[in-house]
Amino acid sequence: MPQDTRIALFLMGELIYALRANDPDAFRQWLSGGIQDLGEPVVEELLLDWLYSFLTVEEQDRLTGWHLGVSL
Numbered sequence: 001m002p003q004d005t006r007i008a009l010f011l012m013g014e015l016i017y018a019l020r021a022n023d024p025d026a027f028r029q030w031l032s033g034g035i036q037d038l039g040e041p042v043v044e045e046l047l048l049d050w051l052y053s054f055l056t057v058e059e060q061d062r063l064t065g066w067h068l069g070v071s072l
Contacts, residue, residue: 007037012046012054019059024066 011034018027034043052060 008046012051016054019063
């Protein structure tokens with residue numbers, strides 16, 4: 001398995017963990033690190049195409065709220 005794929009899978013797991021733990025600071029740190037390691041297009045694809053498929057509607061709403069800077 002290519003190194004970038006392993007990093008992406010690990011990143012996705014950590015993002016889900018941070019979201020489910022309701023820890024926006026950890027989420028932002030992992031997101032920032034992922035963008036540095038993999039690049040913005042890869043991380044954007046992870047969020048849009050893969051991560052949302054693992055989240056409940058409530059988690060998706062919370063993620064959107066974190067992005068917009070509001071508390072849901």
